[in-house]
Amino acid sequence: MKKGKGMRFVGDSRISADKTSTVPKDYSEYPGRTEAFWPNFLLKEWLVGSVFLVGFLCATIAAPAPLEGVADPTTAGYIPLPDWYFLFLYELLKYDFASGPYILFGILILPGLAFGALLLAPFLDNGPGRRPPNRPIAVGMMLLALASVFWLTYESASKVDWKEKAEANKPIPPSDLVIDTDDPGYAVYENSCIGCHGDSLEGGAAGPSLIGIEETPEEISKIAVEGIGDMPPGMFTGTDEELEQLVEFIMSVNEEAAE
Structure with a gap:
């Protein structure tokens, strides 16, 4: 039998004749998607994340958070505060439209709409381009969310004297004194x-x-x-x-x- 066009010789029928290429595909035909996810895009993501992580660690070393004492449920006058990443929700509940008779609007409806909008943003604006001008809806929603979170967090944190609060509720060091219980x-x-x-x-x-x-x-x-x-x-x-x-x-x- 002569070797014709399209004819292949396979030694073992269990081995595929087609080899998977290890070279990244050419994405030049797809505008806005001109690089492979691995390793090109993922390596950039790791580098950016590392820079932010190092910056955050340096900030915590330069200005460590003041620590309070162990929580005591018997203290009626103590006003607890949420962690810093929930301060924006804590501040939101201070407004009239999100507190009192409208508390459900503040704790369920408004946060649900905000996070739901962020989840829907990629589907509402699914253009091929990745530049911000090419995706106005998704970029606008993200900027609005970031501005709201930053502003509410700043408003909540600026009203609390954190050093004074930590000093008033500082941890009690163990005492080395030997108390004479027979006194x-x-x-x-x-x-x-x-x-x-x-x-x-x-x-x-x-x-x-x-x-x-x-x-x-x-x-x-x-x-x-x-x-x-x-x-x-x-x-x-x-x-x-x-x-x-x-x-x-x-x-x-x-x-x-x-x-």
Whole structure:
């Protein structure tokens, strides 16, 4: 048999005669799509993402976020805030059209329409070109979304003194002091003060630390009976002798801490 046009010789019928080319296809016939996804386009995406990641890491090192203490559900006066990437939604709920009787509009309808529009943007503007002027609908929606998120985040963050908030709710370091639990004043402290000021006078969410205070024994006695600030009067209900033991115990712990 002669070799004719279109004739092929295959040694094994299980092996395909057509070889898959490893050379990227020529996309010059498709305007706007002139490069292969792998590795050309994907490599550019990785490079841009790496630049932004390094920039973000440098920003966190230069200005670290202030940390607060461990969350305490028993603190009624604490106002929690969402993480920074949800601050724009938190700010949105402060407007009249998205709060109160219109709260469902703020938490469901408006965010749903916004994210739904972003999902539909590629289908509403599916032109072949990738340049921004060639895709006005998708680019316009994206710019509007970015501007809204940035503005709402800035408005929410600018109204909070983050350093002051972190200082007021800073983590309580563990105390190295050894508390003498056999001291008569500790029994009085345990009955009246331990719930707010902690086992080792280190303080808690409901009361400040009693270590390193500058009050005199007379002032401590007055505060224990009459209260101060968020501490209401009547927290201590013991006798005068027990009050004296409590004050002596607190002063002895502070003297030990000063050493």
